[in-house]
Amino acid sequence: MISRMFSLGRLPFVLCPLLAALVLPAAAAPAPVLAASIKPLQLLAAAITDGVSEPQLVLAAAEDPHHAALRPSQRRALQAADLVLWTGPLLEVPLAEVIAALPVPVVTASELTDVVLLNAGGTPDPHLWLDSRNARAMAVALAATLQQLDPGSATRYGANLQALLASLDQIDARIDETLAPLRQRPWAVSHQAFAYFTRQHGLREPLTLANTANAEPGVRSAVQLNARIAAEGIACLVIEPTESGPELASLLAAPGLHIATADGLGQALAPGAAAYGELLLALGEALRTCLGATHD
Numbered sequence: 001m002i003s004r005m006f007s008l009g010r011l012p013f014v015l016c017p018l019l020a021a022l023v024l025p026a027a028a029a030p031a032p033v034l035a036a037s038i039k040p041l042q043l044l045a046a047a048i049t050d051g052v053s054e055p056q057l058v059l060a061a062a063e064d065p066h067h068a069a070l071r072p073s074q075r076r077a078l079q080a081a082d083l084v085l086w087t088g089p090l091l092e093v094p095l096a097e098v099i100a101a102l103p104v105p106v107v108t109a110s111e112l113t114d115v116v117l118l119n120a121g122g123t124p125d126p127h128l129w130l131d132s133r134n135a136r137a138m139a140v141a142l143a144a145t146l147q148q149l150d151p152g153s154a155t156r157y158g159a160n161l162q163a164l165l166a167s168l169d170q171i172d173a174r175i176d177e178t179l180a181p182l183r184q185r186p187w188a189v190s191h192q193a194f195a196y197f198t199r200q201h202g203l204r205e206p207l208t209l210a211n212t213a214n215a216e217p218g219v220r221s222a223v224q225l226n227a228r229i230a231a232e233g234i235a236c237l238v239i240e241p242t243e244s245g246p247e248l249a250s251l252l253a254a255p256g257l258h259i260a261t262a263d264g265l266g267q268a269l270a271p272g273a274a275a276y277g278e279l280l281l282a283l284g285e286a287l288r289t290c291l292g293a294t295h296d
């Protein structure tokens with residue numbers, strides 16, 4: 001094979017494609033281009049396409065999906081895809097119109113039968129990827145769609161799915177074991193992004209600083225919050241990478257409050273077969289450190 005490529009390389013450039021078509025076996029069709037709306041879904045998809053292709057990301061990792069606006073390049077990325085994975089119109093609102101007009105298969109996580117949605121003040125909580133059982137349902141749907149689009153790699157997608165499901169079983173057990181002694185600890189969150197994770201691992205419902213899923217923290221009065229933090233004996237506040245711990249700490253003025261950053265979007269992770277599992281493990285570890293803290 002190598003020697004044939006070298007000899008073709010010496011032929012006049014214009015003849016090469018024709019010759020290649022005559023003498024080389026037909027090349028396999030390129031793998032379908034998968035576009036994932038947000039980073040955690042890209043990480044999950046990367047486990048299924050491992051060894052075949054790399055999923056594209058539509059909204060940048062650092063973009064807040066609650067307040068995203070679709071840029072022309074992101075619109076084009078969606079339109080160039082052979083398959084789209086997104087949470088649904090609950091979260092990636094600006095993508096809805098473009099996705100509705102796409103002629104390609106779309107996996108809408110919030111509409112899958114096996115995805116269980118939590119209620120957040122009257123509307124479904126969009127952070128559904130933080131329950132690994134929902135992630136399993138997405139992975140199963142995604143693998144099936146890829147197998148239809150790309151039968152040549154069907155075996156690989158199937159094997160990747162089985163490997164992901166097995167690793168999630170182990171990861172869930174590990175997180176459960178880590179957090180079990182901390183289940184009754186009171187805690188607070190700046191933005192209620194972790195309800196799925198909280199429910200799956202049996203943690204106490206945290207006090208939420210912001211009123212709704214899309215509101216900025218600091219909406220409630222700091223005085224009221226401080227009173228509740230003190231009354232409930234809360235020693236742990238979980239914030240997101242985009243928020244400033246020192247700023248919140250000075251706003252809250254709650255002495256002894258341990259502030260931990262948890263990256264529910266997996267912003268810092270590179271896509272790869274293990275990345276979605278790493279997102280969950282890092283979340284478990286952030287909660288272990290934070291919930292394990294006690295008042296000074």
Ligand SMILES: [Zn+2]
Nearest residue numbers: 066127191193
């Ligand atoms: Zn969120």
